[in-house]
Amino acid sequence: MSKQSKALKIGLAQLNSRVGDFQANQSKITSFIEEAERMGLDLVVFPEMSLCGYPVWDLANKRAFVEMGMRALRAIAKTTKQMHVTSVVGMVDYGAKPNGKNRNALAVIRSGKVLCMQHKTLLPNYDVFLEEIFFEPADQHHTFKVNQIKVGASICEDIWDDAYRVKPLQVLKKKGVQLALNASASPYHRRAAHIRDALIRRKAKQNHVWLIYVNQVGGQDDLVFDGRSMVSDPQGRIVARVEPFIECLVPVEIAVGEKRSFDLPLPKINETKEMYQALVLGIHDYVEKNGFQKVVVGLSGGIDSALVATLAADAIGPERVLGVTMPSKFSSVGSYRDSEALAKRLGIEFRTLAIKDSYRHFLQKMEKENPRSQDQKRKMSLAKENLQARLRALQLMYISNDENRLLLSTGNKSEMAMGYCTLYGDMCGGLAVLGDVYKTDVYRICDYRNSISPVIPEAILKKAPSAELKPNQKDQDTLPPYEQLDAVLKLYIEENMYERDIIKRLAKQRVSRKEIVDIIKKVDNNEYKRRQTPPIIRVTSKAWFGRRMPITNRFRK
Numbered sequence: 001m002s003k004q005s006k007a008l009k010i011g012l013a014q015l016n017s018r019v020g021d022f023q024a025n026q027s028k029i030t031s032f033i034e035e036a037e038r039m040g041l042d043l044v045v046f047p048e049m050s051l052c053g054y055p056v057w058d059l060a061n062k063r064a065f066v067e068m069g070m071r072a073l074r075a076i077a078k079t080t081k082q083m084h085v086t087s088v089v090g091m092v093d094y095g096a097k098p099n100g101k102n103r104n105a106l107a108v109i110r111s112g113k114v115l116c117m118q119h120k121t122l123l124p125n126y127d128v129f130l131e132e133i134f135f136e137p138a139d140q141h142h143t144f145k146v147n148q149i150k151v152g153a154s155i156c157e158d159i160w161d162d163a164y165r166v167k168p169l170q171v172l173k174k175k176g177v178q179l180a181l182n183a184s185a186s187p188y189h190r191r192a193a194h195i196r197d198a199l200i201r202r203k204a205k206q207n208h209v210w211l212i213y214v215n216q217v218g219g220q221d222d223l224v225f226d227g228r229s230m231v232s233d234p235q236g237r238i239v240a241r242v243e244p245f246i247e248c249l250v251p252v253e254i255a256v257g258e259k260r261s262f263d264l265p266l267p268k269i270n271e272t273k274e275m276y277q278a279l280v281l282g283i284h285d286y287v288e289k290n291g292f293q294k295v296v297v298g299l300s301g302g303i304d305s306a307l308v309a310t311l312a313a314d315a316i317g318p319e320r321v322l323g324v325t326m327p328s329k330f331s332s333v334g335s336y337r338d339s340e341a342l343a344k345r346l347g348i349e350f351r352t353l354a355i356k357d358s359y360r361h362f363l364q365k366m367e368k369e370n371p372r373s374q375d376q377k378r379k380m381s382l383a384k385e386n387l388q389a390r391l392r393a394l395q396l397m398y399i400s401n402d403e404n405r406l407l408l409s410t411g412n413k414s415e416m417a418m419g420y421c422t423l424y425g426d427m428c429g430g431l432a433v434l435g436d437v438y439k440t441d442v443y444r445i446c447d448y449r450n451s452i453s454p455v456i457p458e459a460i461l462k463k464a465p466s467a468e469l470k471p472n473q474k475d476q477d478t479l480p481p482y483e484q485l486d487a488v489l490k491l492y493i494e495e496n497m498y499e500r501d502i503i504k505r506l507a508k509q510r511v512s513r514k515e516i517v518d519i520i521k522k523v524d525n526n527e528y529k530r531r532q533t534p535p536i537i538r539v540t541s542k543a544w545f546g547r548r549m550p551i552t553n554r555f556r557k
Helices: 022-039 057-061 063-079 168-174 192-207 271-289 303-316 333-346 356-369 374-378 382-403 413-418 439-452 458-462 482-494 499-505 513-525
Strands: 006-014 043-045 086-093 103-110 113-119 143-146 149-155 179-184 210-215 217-220 223-226 230-232 238-241 248-256 294-298 321-325 349-352 405-409
Touching (some): 022 043, 057 063, 063 103, 063 113, 086 113, 086 179, 149 168, 168 179, 192 210, 217 271, 223 271, 238 248, 271 405, 294 303, 294 382, 303 333, 303 405, 303 458, 321 382, 333 349, 439 458, 439 482, 482 499, 482 513
Parallel strands (some): 179 210, 294 405
Antiparallel strands (some): 143 149, 230 238
């Protein structure tokens, strides 16, 4: 280290908070601060709104919510009276006006005192973010010193400033800041790691500052936060990285003023592995944070329900998972055997509750009260297909209520996009595990999980997808091949492309114009179904919650 450089030991506190659980969050934060002090760290940085959890939506403007956060902050500060370490903690602060909006804030704490409150300047209002509705922006930028090094703090969107007039990092640089902090709650999606990595490098280099990025980890409703905190030097070189999807405190030593000669490139990302990790974490935290003890999954013998059961067993343990198979007269013997084999391999409880009798009795009752011709009685109508799905849902919801089990629904994103699902049937549940996972990705995730240990039977992976609601039924009777379907869906949903542009893009992939037009029409026409799904774990850049479309809509382009 040169004579001009100054050493600084920093803790990256990648925290998993629970919204509104001030006591537990306070306890975690205090524990991390105490550990940072034992490590001899100068500074420890926590994620955005780590004290109250994120996102909080309308809770942000409940006075009691803010007051509880303030009490917790004072308690944390009190524990630091005899400590050297400076702590930066995310929370909600009061707004400038008594009846106005409150503020997304960072509290800077040292030796029992709150040195300053830095508020968030740039409030995102797109996709899953609606912060302009709930918060007011910062009107000033504070700095503070740690070991004689001038430090400035920012919050998440404050460094995503390309589309904004105000540039918080530039403001901090003009104030003489050498070290810039960014406390973040940036949710996972499969492209996020590359996008964030490039941004952190670019912003550090543009402003010629050390940039400390600390991101939240854990599941909160439909969002999963992957952490992946990092440190960049003023040349845009990443000198420290934190593992994704784990809660931890990682110490990093930097020399402010010294030119570094090494760079840690972004490790090669196994996208499928990370989707699996995100789904497991999403299930685990949804179950644990909402107080469920057990879950139930309907097992059809197909790949979607097999994957959901596997993810659930991995997330919370097989002893807490119940798999229920509910054969009808259209179910194959193979589907029953495959479901049983899956349950045995996973070590989960397995039950059989056939719907044959209830299906027959219901149809007899309906035909008695609504006389129809013999031809109509023989015809396999959509109503009869959906009846089977709804009878299964009825049984699963009974078990859910009777045994206090969370019902995990099993439909994938491709099916939800096309409306190839039954309202109040297979869409029933408290959490939609695969609602943001395309069918082609379902296969990839299953292959990845089986590479760890082969729990999903090969027969399930190889069989043609079928709802088994009528004789000899196959998904491809109604839907295009999933490779083609998913290619169109990704461009339409994630890339927000117009029909004509999708046709041009996929011209070489043998997807016809008619197929593309039909797919887009079905996506638009089934918005009403998607409004009634359970919360969907987000793993792509555009999950359904972040895509707000009107149900009553004649626009086509």
